[in-house]
Amino acid sequence: MSSSPYLLEVQALKTYFYTFYGVARAVDDVSFQLAPGEVLGLVGESGCGKSVTAQSVLRLIPEPPGRIVHGRILFDGHDILAIPMDEMRSIRGKRISMIFQEPMSSLNPVYTVGDQIGEMFSLHQGSSKRESLGRAVEMLRKVQIPAPERRVHEYPHQLSGGMRQRAMIAMALACNPEILIADEPTTALDVTVQAQILNLMMQLRRDYETAIIMITHDLGVIAETTTRVVVMYAGKVAEEAATPVIFEDPKHPYTRGLLRSIPKLGERSQGQETRLSEIPGMVPGLLDLPSGCTFHPRCPEVMGICREQMPDLFEVEQGHLVRCWLYGR
């Protein structure tokens, strides 16, 4: 039906929150595309709008105070912002699913893991109770939980953090979705467990060709898992490029600053006694954004125009977009 090469196209999305103190433009004119089987990274700091973008795609924005005020989200050629909610429910969890940062608060504590994974099958595919349970065991085995026949009858609190996140992944992948949105999937985990979970996700992606949107603030996770990166700052896309390009030839002063400000493992030990460069100032609050380019008060290359006018996304080379006055007018 669709002629687009993309599975998902987010076009000029604006998600605002109407609060007592004013309008928070959490996502303000964000566009990106996701091709089948691709791993797209959404990276940024707290409040940059990366999670709200993901929640908008699934239409999980609490309304009020939030509202998607503008834009289209084309999934397989259809604008899923325009379809009725019950139709959305048949997409959510089945064709687009999500895993969250904190597995303890996103699993229901009063149902067993098996009940919760099995529900995906009974809800979306009309499986019987027994059949659902059997398939839940299969899913747990796929995400490498030891003794799945026993674990399937356990409650979330009986599992360790890593196992809970595996159970979440099992649930998210139960219906073999076309898109998996992972919102900080490993931030709450220890590094050795993080390595296990990332490895598992990449393996499942190879096996099922699921496209992944990886949301994180960790540039290491971005480098190791993604193919394209969207860097967000204060609700807008600051830069977008293929992952190697972002790391080797970043253009936006924010991306550059971010890459230079993180300590890199092994660097100092191998004799590079360099001082980390800092991005001065702090992440601005959404209710009190600076004029012009929202990064200008922290930018080392600020010019007159930056204080007055928000730059467009300029294409510096094919597929490399930068929202900065250094690259266009």
Next chain:
Amino acid sequence: MKVDKVEALLDVQNLKVHFPIKKGLLSKTVGYVYAVDGISLTLQKGETLGLVGESGCGKTTAGLAILRLISATSGTVTYDGKEITRMAGSELRPLRRDLQMIFQDPYSSLNPRMTVNQILSDPMDIHGLYPGGARRERIAFLLEKVGLSSEHGRRYPHEFSGGQRQRIGIARALALNPQVIVGDEPVSALDVSIRAQILNLLIDLQREFDLSYIIVAHDLAVVEYICNRIAVMYLGKIVENAPYRNLYTNPKHPYTQALLAAVPIPDPKKARKRLILEGDVPSPIQPPSGCHFHPRCPYRMEVCDQKEPALKDLGGGHEVSCFLY
């Protein structure tokens, strides 16, 4: 320990912290959490020691016990030649000035009902320092040193961003001119672009005030950036303790190797061989027999589940507790 050549500022010997687990009507002790189970460390003047490990390894408990913010079950902590583990409160008070702490969460470690001036005054009141006009001067000095201005003193914690709050926490730790500061995950709650600011601030303050740090953290890249020496903990024990260069270029313990290999590197060109550990960190209530790491160790030998390896010095101050060596 053998590092007695120079008198260490802080000397920790065989420190243990076991938390009893109580159950039932009579609160009978049914077991113990072996949070810290016999660690030995030294901290030299002006040095930064990193304590790293995963959650539940006992690094935070060790930091708290070294400052005597919780009491040790056994073992000794000697500060400046004085054994402080069993000192009475009144004896300890003057030493508290010298031993300060920076907390992980800049949101919950500052009293929301106090202004910054009050927060910084509090420790000076308790110790009867900087009375009268000297107080205001001292507070202005501290705020300036951490990159804030004296007008910030009249504001309340909620008016600040996370990075600024951490600066206030650092100013409070500096208020009494300490010798040793324990930082418990000082940057992990901060935004990525703010971390470098705080790390550089800690380094600058160390030079200026000749401070010694113990940095408790899980982020190996952060620890590498600011520490001279790093101790890796696993289930209440130190498995490896080495100067930073040795630890990162030539890690000896299989756990250290796995930990380093697990850190995602922000450089897509560096494809690495992955050594992925299986399983989770076991419970510190019933740690595995022998070497605590043996159930997850790729180089497990027969002896590993029977005997506990001792820390062995491989030369150059590089200690490791593993039967491979």
